[in-house]
Amino acid sequence: MMNRDIFIRAFTLVFIGVLAIGPMLFESYYKELVMHMMVLGIFAMSLDLLIGFTGLVSFGHAAFFGVAGYLLAIVTPEAEPISIFISLPFCLGGAALAALVIGWFSVRTSGIYFIMITLAFAQMLFYYFNENQDLGGSDGIFIFNKPLFGWGETKLLDLDNPDVLYYLIFASLIGTYLLLRTILNAPFGKVIKGIKANEHRTQALGFNTQRYKLVAFVLAGTLAGFAGYLEAITTGIVSPGHLHWHHSGEVMMLVILGGMGTLFGPVLGAFALELLRDNFQDMTQHWHLYQGIFIILIVLLLPNGIASLANLFGKKQEVPVEEAATEKEEQKS
Amino acid sequence: MSDVILKTENLSKQFGALAAVDSVTIDFLKGQVHAIIGPNGAGKTTLINLLSGDLPPTQGTIKYKDQDITTLGPHEVSMLGIGRSYQKTNIFPEFTCLENCWLGAQSRQGSSMRFIKPAAKITAIRERAENALELARLTHRMETPASMMSYGEQRQLEIAMMLATEPDLLLLDEPLAGMGTEEAGKVIELIKDLAKNHTVILIEHDMDAVFAVAEALTVMVNGNRLKTGTPQEIRESKEVQEAYLGDDEEDAA
Numbered sequence: 400m401m402n403r404d405i406f407i408r409a410f411t412l413v414f415i416g417v418l419a420i421g422p423m424l425f426e427s428y429y430k431e432l433v434m435h436m437m438v439l440g441i442f443a444m445s446l447d448l449l450i451g452f453t454g455l456v457s458f459g460h461a462a463f464f465g466v467a468g469y470l471l472a473i474v475t476p477e478a479e480p481i482s483i484f485i486s487l488p489f490c491l492g493g494a495a496l497a498a499l500v501i502g503w504f505s506v507r508t509s510g511i512y513f514i515m516i517t518l519a520f521a522q523m524l525f526y527y528f529n530e531n532q533d534l535g536g537s538d539g540i541f542i543f544n545k546p547l548f549g550w551g552e553t554k555l556l557d558l559d560n561p562d563v564l565y566y567l568i569f570a571s572l573i574g575t576y577l578l579l580r581t582i583l584n585a586p587f588g589k590v591i592k593g594i595k596a597n598e599h600r601t602q603a604l605g606f607n608t609q610r611y612k613l614v615a616f617v618l619a620g621t622l623a624g625f626a627g628y629l630e631a632i633t634t635g636i637v638s639p640g641h642l643h644w645h646h647s648g649e650v651m652m653l654v655i656l657g658g659m660g661t662l663f664g665p666v667l668g669a670f671a672l673e674l675l676r677d678n679f680q681d682m683t684q685h686w687h688l689y690q691g692i693f694i695i696l697i698v699l700l701l702p703n704g705i706a707s708l709a710n711l712f713g714k715k716q717e718v719p720v721e722e723a724a725t726e727k728e729e730q731k732s
Numbered sequence: 733m734s735d736v737i738l739k740t741e742n743l744s745k746q747f748g749a750l751a752a753v754d755s756v757t758i759d760f761l762k763g764q765v766h767a768i769i770g771p772n773g774a775g776k777t778t779l780i781n782l783l784s785g786d787l788p789p790t791q792g793t794i795k796y797k798d799q800d801i802t803t804l805g806p807h808e809v810s811m812l813g814i815g816r817s818y819q820k821t822n823i824f825p826e827f828t829c830l831e832n833c834w835l836g837a838q839s840r841q842g843s844s845m846r847f848i849k850p851a852a853k854i855t856a857i858r859e860r861a862e863n864a865l866e867l868a869r870l871t872h873r874m875e876t877p878a879s880m881m882s883y884g885e886q887r888q889l890e891i892a893m894m895l896a897t898e899p900d901l902l903l904l905d906e907p908l909a910g911m912g913t914e915e916a917g918k919v920i921e922l923i924k925d926l927a928k929n930h931t932v933i934l935i936e937h938d939m940d941a942v943f944a945v946a947e948a949l950t951v952m953v954n955g956n957r958l959k960t961g962t963p964q965e966i967r968e969s970k971e972v973q974e975a976y977l978g979d980d981e982e983d984a985a
Contacts, residue, residue: 581847581848581850582847584850584852585846585847585848585849585851586843586845586846586849586854586857587844587845587846587847588851589834589835589838589844589851590835590838590844593824596825596826596827597822597823597824600822600823600893601835602806602807602810603786603806603810603816603822604810604835604839604893604896604897605807605810605811605836605840606807606839606844607805607808611845614845
């Protein structure tokens, strides 16, 4: 148990340390790859809030990622940048609203129906953007100016500088993790974990579980929108593919392979799969095959995801408490 | 003792052609232990499900402290101070005992739509959850995951979770189901304890237990209320003996 904690701490330190000095370590290609992985990490954590903690398997999570990106493309003028302090709340608000509407219908269902209804809503949005020629149709739409981090003439940060953007995304990754962890430890987090473990009983104990599920859905959708916003800034283009069910499936895979209900697991999943894709893609055009083999191996060998590798260094502490309790029992009788 | 705390009027639940509960009218008095007995399939659990809001009735009304609660959902019924325990153990298996009682306690300590302050730091919730465990005599199991406990202890936890909401009225659905004699004895003591300052509606097949704790009895057969009365009256009633107690010998065994 001690070893496990030490390992997790050491690993986290190294992981964050490497990311923190990333711009000095990586050349520009890898810098962009790491930025992309960090954005995916935020995206995956947002879905983990639903799948891993609330027990809601959303198969339409890419919708919110894409909606926020498209909204940025829509509000960004062609000739000049728009302040991040306007565009970010606008895009997150849009993603939240979409999540509120989709969630309002979806949380009334459960199980396979929930999966299907979230998928259906996301595909509806996909086709809307795919067919809308004003927004570039299936080609997508360019964002010519990165948002201005400041007001009017004052520029606090220069997002056109890749290093600055890198650190903005890095801070967002850490911030999202801390935010989610805070929420999960707060009374709200206790309720959604209860819903995942036993929704019926949670209801019987006095909670309107549908309302809590809806709030979780909106929170997760908003954070997915945040990831989509960052992705749109980084790449300067938004395409219907951002909302496609492939993308929803991919992020679900990151969560499951990384380790549901751990928050950091999905981030590891995002890094592992992207690194893998990047390497195999260079080596062979059949990289999907190798990716598939990797996924099968993880599922077979690490059913609780990559995050459960930490268990090699000892299991979570639980058994000693049980033993202590049994001993007390025995003394009594 | 003549205060009616809960009242059902012509309460019915229809499943297709089957009337699981058929026009049942009962007054439950404040402070009493009121047991509902009857053969399997008499509609006892369905009745409890109607009272707790787990099922919507097809017809009739339920009044709690003069408030119509007929159409309320389970969380609303719970918030009014009606707690229930389940016949089939309905706990959070992977949570510890304290965590199992946590949610019930938390639901009474202001809104849970709070996102910043760690729940663990809200001492009022912890105290309430610990109280419930103490009442149910599970204090020594506080940090034990529920799935690692014996069946009897899980049944105790089932009751503790309900107590964490500090209800006035307890709906106990076969609290002794599947227990050995020794474990059952513990739970009977617990129910006697709770009866001192709660109103209890109890469904139970174990007749010794029922007659040991109940102050009023209702006999149900085929969804109908056959008779309500004191234990003495029920014991001596001819129609009850014919309908129920006669074939109960094998039932209770």
